[in-house]
Amino acid sequence: MLLNPVISKLSGKLVVLASASPRRLEILSNAGLRFEVVPSWFKETLDKSLFKSPYDYAVETAKQKALEVAHRMPFVSCLYLYTVDGLILEKPTDKQDAYRMLSRLSGKEHSVFTGVAIVLCHDKSSDTDYKVVDFYEETKVKFAELSEEMLWEYINSGEPMDKAGGYGIQALGGMLVEYVKGDFLNVVGFPLNHFCKQLGLIFNSPPESPAHKIKRESDEAWSLVNSLSEGAANGEVELLENGKDVSQSSMQEQIVIGPECSRQDIPHSIVSLLDGFKASKTLFTASKLKVFDVLNSSNSLTLEEVAGQINASVLGTERLLEAAVSLGLLERVKQQNTSVYRNTEQASRFLVSESPESLNGYILHCNDMVWPLFSHLENAVREGTSQHELAFGKKNEDVFQDAYYSKDEVKIRFMDAMHSIARVTGKDVATAFDLSPYKTACDIGGCTGAMAYEFTKAHPGLSVIVFDLPQVIEMRRHFQPKEADDRVSFVAGDFFKDDLPKADLYILARILHDWSDEKLDVLLSKLSKMCTPGCGLLVSEILLDEERKSPSRALLQALSMTEGKQRSPTEYSDLLQKHGFTLKHINHTDNLLDAMLFVKEDPNDRRTLLGCSSASIETAELE
Numbered sequence: 037m038l039l040n041p042v043i044s045k046l047s048g049k050l051v052v053l054a055s056a057s058p059r060r061l062e063i064l065s066n067a068g069l070r071f072e073v074v075p076s077w078f079k080e081t082l083d084k085s086l087f088k089s090p091y092d093y094a095v096e097t098a099k100q101k102a103l104e105v106a107h108r109m110p111f112v113s114c115l116y117l118y119t120v121d122g123l124i125l126e127k128p129t130d131k132q133d134a135y136r137m138l139s140r141l142s143g144k145e146h147s148v149f150t151g152v153a154i155v156l157c158h159d160k161s162s163d164t165d166y167k168v169v170d171f172y173e174e175t176k177v178k179f180a181e182l183s184e185e186m187l188w189e190y191i192n193s194g195e196p197m198d199k200a201g202g203y204g205i206q207a208l209g210g211m212l213v214e215y216v217k218g219d220f221l222n223v224v225g226f227p228l229n230h231f232c233k234q235l236g237l238i239f240n241s242p243p244e245s246p247a248h249k250i251k252r253e254s255d256e257a258w259s260l261v262n263s264l265s266e267g268a269a270n271g272e273v274e275l276l277e278n279g280k281d282v283s284q285s286s287m288q289e290q291i292v293i294g295p296e297c298s299r300q301d302i303p304h305s306i307v308s309l310l311d312g313f314k315a316s317k318t319l320f321t322a323s324k325l326k327v328f329d330v331l332n333s334s335n336s337l338t339l340e341e342v343a344g345q346i347n348a349s350v351l352g353t354e355r356l357l358e359a360a361v362s363l364g365l366l367e368r369v370k371q372q373n374t375s376v377y378r379n380t381e382q383a384s385r386f387l388v389s390e391s392p393e394s395l396n397g398y399i400l401h402c403n404d405m406v407w408p409l410f411s412h413l414e415n416a417v418r419e420g421t422s423q424h425e426l427a428f429g430k431k432n433e434d435v436f437q438d439a440y441y442s443k444d445e446v447k448i449r450f451m452d453a454m455h456s457i458a459r460v461t462g463k464d465v466a467t468a469f470d471l472s473p474y475k476t477a478c479d480i481g482g483c484t485g486a487m488a489y490e491f492t493k494a495h496p497g498l499s500v501i502v503f504d505l506p507q508v509i510e511m512r513r514h515f516q517p518k519e520a521d522d523r524v525s526f527v528a529g530d531f532f533k534d535d536l537p538k539a540d541l542y543i544l545a546r547i548l549h550d551w552s553d554e555k556l557d558v559l560l561s562k563l564s565k566m567c568t569p570g571c572g573l574l575v576s577e578i579l580l581d582e583e584r585k586s587p588s589r590a591l592l593q594a595l596s597m598t599e600g601k602q603r604s605p606t607e608y609s610d611l612l613q614k615h616g617f618t619l620k621h622i623n624h625t626d627n628l629l630d631a632m633l634f635v636k637e638d639p640n641d642r643r644t645l646l647g648c649s650s651a652s653i654e655t656a657e658l659e
């Protein structure tokens with residue numbers, strides 16, 4: 037009775053989940069909530085030691101993640117709700133780590149906390165006004181005494197890997213649990229009951245009583261909007277409560293619900309889409325003119341100083357800076373009666389070209405390469421292919437060889453784009469699975485090696501060969517890290533024509549979506565021949581949901597593709613099953629790329645031959 041009135045109040049509004057954890061998607065869609073998924077880019081790097089309790093940490097992380105999405109996708113006169121759970125016990129890094137975590141839970145009661153943050157966003161004439169409602173839910177879980185044999189049997193099932201706290205209560209891990217006190221769904225991943233009660237309070241609040249007063253006075257949340265603080269340490273938190281070992285395990289998640297339009301007759305989400313291209317081009321132009329770089333080197337500058345340094349008109353620069361402030365990319369503050377501009381925390385981290393996590397390379401690629409293609413989208417739709425010839429005056433059969441690599445300047449820009457995304461996502465992809473069985477990997481189409489270096493950093497026993505076209509390999513030194521790991525080596529070749537290096541794990545990061553099924557058959561048959569049973573194949577792509585409705589990032593990217601397509605886990609699994617690879621694990625990383633781990637099956641093993649790919653999806657561990 038509580039739920040339906042709330043859900044019906046949300047109908048007609050856009051609901052955005054800021055991460056793609058399938059368990060939460062399932063819980064919320066079962067509750068009748070319709071939503072879009074927009075993963076947050078905020079990294080979970082708050083210093084846990086600064087928080088009084090694990091739930092404070094969880095709630096704070098929720099807010100930061102939620103606000104990041106709100107800033108990135110600012111709707112006018114809207115309401116957003118975000119939910120986050122706090123990760124206190126990390127995911128086990130390997131079997132020993134899983135053993136360490138689970139043996140500590142054995143025979144004891146522990147608590148699972150989920151922090152939820154709801155951000156309400158209103159337009160106040162020229163400024164957007166954010167208010168935050170937050171809460172947490174605690175559920176106690178008691179583990180049975182686990183014998184060594186049970187522990188190892190569970191660990192060897194593979195289930196604990198990639199699970200925060202090392203167990204999944206909704207599957208095999210349920211057998212370890214003696215009792216649960218509180219909301220079971222909270223342990224699975226989302227405190228639905230508490231969430232609905234909060235929604236009820238928000239929607240039933242009289243307009244004069246601001247929703248942010250419902251539970252926690254969030255005055256501090258106000259200041260958070262302006263100061264997205266960042267911590268550093270990533271340690272584990274342990275509490276002793278009533279003499280019991282209380283370990284907190286939960287997973288990160290956030291929900292954005294919006295827009296809640298103050299005027300129901302105005303299509304706010306359409307209006308913000310109408311302006312979306314202007315916002316993108318503002319970001320591109322500020323990056324191209326090096327606004328973030330000049331502000332980084334001087335900390336803060338007046339309008340005239342910025343205009344001078346970027347060599348642009350004062351009027352034009354003022355318009356650009358003001359637009360960037362409105363998008364949350366820059367801040368304007370008063371210093372001794374003068375207005376000065378400076379980078380926001382996010383801009384310093386992701387937009388300054390020298391920052392280790394800079395997206396600058398990718399932004400310039402979007403500006404110079406993707407933007408012109410999108411300006412011919414009508415033709416692309418009519419003809420069913422990208423418009424390189426119209427946009428750049430050159431036909432292309434193979435987008436890499438004919439378009440990206442035809443000129444050194446374009447090639448370096450493309451490589452820089454790949455490099456920047458790989459540096460931001462590489463760690464999450466590299467640590468998505470237990471790769472300890474593998475000693476040698478080959479990163480097919482590994483470009484600058486940025487992803488390969490993340491793999492060697494994460495797996496001390498692994499060496500990685502980067503295989504890419506000769507034109508790319510010859511430029512690799514431009515992108516070599518200062519302290520290059522000699523476990524990364526480079527081999528030049530064409531993956532459609534040449535022999536591939538031998539390895540026991542192959543990595544295909546952002547390769548499969550680019551090619552037609554026919555071309556992929558050539559590459560995958562070759563890979564299949566190289567792989568003996570047990571060999572791994574790690575695919576990293578943006579995974580579509582099974583209904584092919586989200587994330588839009590993947591579907592929008594497809595609009596300018598020459599060939600190829602975006603796929604869901606089942607579609608990737610079907611593609612690879614044909615070549616003898618069975619899906620074992622999926623990890624929705626919450627970062628820009630997800631990951632899937634396939635294993636080459638023994639063709640003589642009747643059981644594996646009989647397993648169809650949709651069955652393998654069901655048995656694959658979904659994170």
Ligand code: SAM
Nearest residue numbers: 436454458481482483504505530531532545546
């Ligand atoms: N895997 C990298 C990553 O995720 O950062 C780069 C992905 S990029 C979309 C595709 C890569 O495949 C490029 O580095 C490109 O040079 C490489 N590539 C394209 N065609 C190739 C071919 N025929 N043989 C080898 N590499 C190729």
